[in-house]
Amino acid sequence: MDSARSGAGTGRGTGPAPRRAEDVPPVPQVGRYLLLRKLGQGGMGVVYAAYDPDLDRKVALKLLHPNANHDNEEARSRLLREAQAMARVSHPNVIPVFDVGMWGDQVFVAMELVDGGTLGSWLKEAKPSWREVLERYLQAGRGLQAAHEAGLVHRDFKPANVLVSRAGRAYVTDFGLARQVGDGPETASSPEEARLLESSDRRMLDTTLTEAGLLVGTPNYMSPEQFRGSQLDARTDQFSFCAALYGALYGTRPFDPGSIKAYVSASRSAEVEADGTQSLGGTQSLNAAPAKAVIAPPPALIREPPRDAKVPGWVRQAVLRGLALDADARFPSMQALLDALSQEQRLGRRRRWVGAAGAMTTALAVAGGVAWQQSQVCADAGALMDTVWTRDAQARLASAFRATGKPFAEDMAARATQVLAHYAGAWKDQRVRACEDTRVSGVKPEEQLDRQVVCLERRRKDLRATVDLLTRADAALVEKSVDMAHALPALHECEDVESLAEQQRRPSDPALRGEIEGLEDRLSEVRAQVDAGRYPAALAAVKALEAPVEKTGYLPLKAEMRFHLGWLQEQTGQSPEASRLLSRAVFDAEAGRADRLKVAILNKLLYVEDGQKHFDPAANWGALAEATLQRLGGEPVLEADVKVNQANLAISQGHVDEARKRLEEASALYDKALPPEHPKRARTLFLLGRLVLGSGDAKGALPLLESSLARTEAAVGPVHPDVARRHGLLSLALREAGEPERALPHAQAVVDLYKRFHGDKSPQVAEALDELGMCQLGMKRYDDALKTYEQALALKRELLPADDEGLQPSYDGVGQALLGLGRARDSVAPLQQAVSFASAPPDALAESGFALARALYQTGQTPEARAQARGEATRARERFTESGLDARVGEVDSWLQTLPQESPRPPARKPPRARRR
Known part of the structure; x- marks a missing residue:
């Protein structure tokens, strides 16, 4: 197997294995990649650990075997198609492809380098329980499902084609090619099986490529339709997946490949006798139905699992159904199989619970008692939120807003309260579900619950800091309140168990853990002040935290502290210092594996460097943010945030078309991931409309600005400074498009709103009157225009030098x-x-x-x-x-x-x- 992994040939805690002569790369460099050592090889290809100097990271580089004696053109085509197949799948459990290109006369593929080994080696070394085995296979299954959704069939799923990182994440890889160094060939249990393996290996290398570029398979995991050479679909991968899971759970193979081959031969003969035809190999398609055998399979072809195996019956049933020789008898999809392997566990546990309780009391009493027990085990799991989002807090928020006297205060209080209440409710729901999944259903281990609880507790602190600030709001804070509420960190991040597992673990020392939790409280307060625009107060607060946070040595906390400190330095005019601090924060986040925080920091760094006209470094930070997002498997809101700042960078360099493309992509991502009333959706359209208008395309800007106005009103109501700004730019665009009569009501709306916000005599009202006068001039209503401008001039003479x-x-x-x-x-x-x-x-x-x-x-x-x-x-x-x-x-x-x-x-x-x- 060729795999994108590191650590080949090493033991745990023993350091790297001695470097063998055959592991030394034959050339020092391929393209921009510096070759470090060989990781794996096979009949067609070889994989090297390599270094990418442009992005400062290690990668796994796959190349054709330098001594391959097969047709080079076919091999190049096969590797290129494999890269294309993998690139079509973006999922946390599929190895991401970073780059594909030509070096000399052959193709190379750069992929993520995984710090672990294969699923097969993990099974041998870790000696896992059946629960741990199932968890890793469920991850791999989700990767297969993602491939199926992209229209691909793997056709060679086996433990050697799944990598497991040191953090425990499983990655499906090798959509066809060679074996990993040290894995060795498939072992045979009989002379017949040895002959079958040998002939099958030769056939795999000579098989005509399908459209997806995938290979035939490995006999120990191949479905009958693969032995038959008929058309394949997603159920083929389901069979191989269950064959591999069977071996991992029960320590033995589910079938003899020779027996499957004999069964296929018998089936083919029966088909020929029945209708005089024979199944022909064809192009693999996700939707193609495999040819069906016309004779019944021998009952003992798939072995019964060992009776003494400590694996639940519901797991056994799901695996055996996935191993059905007739594809129609398997699950209809990979997702259905995964659901059976995960959700049925809850039913199994509940039945066992009811059964155990039934031995102690009558069936009726137990049924009621168990139902009560289940409802009570996690009933109070979300109760901590009730100490933050209380009736008293809501009342104090409304009172503080009213006290500002702003005309939009009541509406903003209601809207902010709605967003905060939804956040609090979602927090409670997730907290209860997390408890139930571990303490009631048992579908999640206790360690996973611990990580999720830590994450949710931090979100509760963030909400508390925001609520505390809003209950003491001034006029400026009222204006920003809905944005503040929407800016709370996303709760779904606490459900990303793989990402949480990869982050640096908290120290085991209770005193140090308590100190970290206290510092998190104070950083939550800093974050709320930053969102509120109270930069001097936030800067003073975070500077006081610098030394104690450094002392903890906890990298995610250090990254967060430097993130806020660097951004606040930028806001107070210290851009060079901001760049230095944010750069350090990036490395802290990388070392602590806090990937989402790292992307947020990189985005601010992109902005800061752009502001200093450091365009190349800014572009590189943006590219690194994109690469990190790719590793995460996609995060639409973070990706859109980065694209907005990349658009600003393009504008700074005069690349208007590039800026427009980035903003359009950001808008599409926000629309996909955020609710309709989210301010970011309106603001991005406004930025896009302003860019289009500034490029001279007034007519093209109109639908964007009109949609932005409608979305802004949905977010903050019709009476808000942002709405006035939207009306103002729309009036200008309509005038430049030659439609002053349509512009006039928008200009009048700005005048009316500013009078409500600032009073009749203010510079803002005078400026709004200027725009109104422009509309009247465009309509040749000169008398009205003269009155409007004279009123504006009189106000300005009274208020301005x-x-x-x-x-x-x-x-x-x-x-x-x-x-x-x-x-x-x-x-x-x-x-x-x-x-x-x-x-x-x-x-x-x-x-x-x-x-x-x-x-x-x-x-x-x-x-x-x-x-x-x-x-x-x-x-x-x-x-x-x-x-x-x-x-x-x-x-x-x-x-x-x-x-x-x-x-x-x-x-x-x-x-x-x-x-x-």
Whole structure:
């Protein structure tokens, strides 16, 4: 077997085995990968441990065997198709493929390097109980199910093709190719079986590739349809899976391959006699039904499990059904088999519980007593949440919100309460289920419950910190409250038992564990303050935790502390220090195997480096985040978060198309993973609409901005500053799309909302009036526009200094409205004021300058006045050019061409010089 694993040929705790000459790679490098040592080989291929310098990680690199004497083109095709097959499956229990390419004239495949051995070697070394065996096979089965969902059939499932990491996660690998070094060939129990194995091995290497590039199989695990050479489907893998599980549970093989071969031969002969035809091999398809035998199988073909085996009957029944010689008699899918192997355990335990209790009392009393017992064992498992999310907390939150006097306070209190209540309820449900799965049904081991409880307890602390902050909310916090509630760490992470198992274990010392738990409380408070935007207070709090967290040596905690500290340094203008701290946090998270935290840190690091124009490092951090997510098997929200910052990076470098693609991908991921009212869904559409609008595609931006407005109202209600911002950009987009009449109600909505938020006399209201006036100008409602701009100008003169740049749009609007009314002479003064603000944006000055040019020309009675008008038009043209507004440049040119050429004035005659006498 060729497998993506490390640790081959080593014992536990004994260090690496001596390096043999045959394990030394023949070349030092393949592509960018540096070869370290050989891990495995077989008839067609060889696997090396390698180092990827670009991403600073070890990988398993699969290559064709350098001395292979088979057809090279076919071998290359087989390896490439295997890589394609594996790449189609993204699942935590399938080895991920990182890269595939050509080196010289052959294909290489780079995969994750697993720090463990095969499932077969684990069975020999660990001597596991039947529960542990079943747990590993259930993981592998989930990997097979993922392959089936991707349209693939493995066709060679066996213990040697499953890897088990040191953390206990099982990975299905080798969708066809060689054996692992040291595993040796399949052993035969009889001369007949030896001949069968030998001929089958040769046949496997010579078999024509299917569309998925998968091989025929290994005799000890092959189904009758594989021996028959007929079409295969997912039930073929089910048979091989159960054959392997049978051997792991009972220590013996379920059948003799020679007997299966004889049975297949007899079946084929009977078919030929019946209809004169013979089954032909064909392309493997997930949906193809295998050919059915027409004679009954001998009753003893599949051996009965040993009677003294301590394996429950419901497991035995499921395994034997999966080993049915007739594929139609097996489970309809891999998932159905997995359900039988996992969920039926609950029924089995409950029956045994009822039976044991029945020996002590009457059947009726016991039935009632057992039902009561089951309901009470975990009844209080979620009770701790009742100390956090209480009626008193809800009342204090509502009271604090009302006290701010904000017009949206009541609505935000209700919405935040709803999100928090849902989170608390989901926490309780998960906590009770976790207890029941261990203490009632027994489908999860106690160690797994411990990890899940630790994770859930941390989430309870996070909720408590958020609730405490919201019950003391000020106006700024009310505005952010729904975002804060939605920002609570996801609860589903506590159900990812594989990821939790891989993280660094907590210390066994009770005092140190207690210290860590106390520090987690305080870090939860820091996290809540960060989400609330209270950066100075959060920075002071996390700095006080730096030394005690370092002292614990607990890596996930250190990573979290540096994560917050680094991000807060960025928020307070210390970007270089932020980069240093976040980089250290990444390595802490990697060492502690806190993968989700690592991705969150990498995303912030991407943002910080982008802000410093360190574009290449920023891109590399983003790529590492993507690779980590791939190892996790996908995490839509985290992936979307990364894509948003990758879009920002693309914008910084002027790559608008790339930025748009990233935001579209992020939006699709959020839509898939988040509820409709989640603020991130609305915000990403808003960012995408703004990007499209900024690229000059106003019409393309409209559906995005309209959808963003609707989603924002669903998230925070119709009265909220975010809603005002959505209306404002939508008004601008509609104007630029040439639809000022549709823009007008959105502009008016901004005015109305800002009056509610800030009062009638505020700079925000004045700015909103400017946008309203722009809509009225576009509709040629000059009287209305003049009144609107005069109101805006009066407010600004009262609230702002005379030289404040914010006055420029209002002066411009007054002048433009007067010019539209035919009052050119009156428009000159406000337009001259508008162009006097040299710090205003060039496009704004260009608009004012062009209007001033027209006004001056209309009122100019002298050549000097008309020349002044030409000069203003020329300056406006330069500013339009600077702003990239080519259409407006053309308008200025057209206007200048309509002007008559001024005749040069004759020079003034000089008076005659006096004669000297």
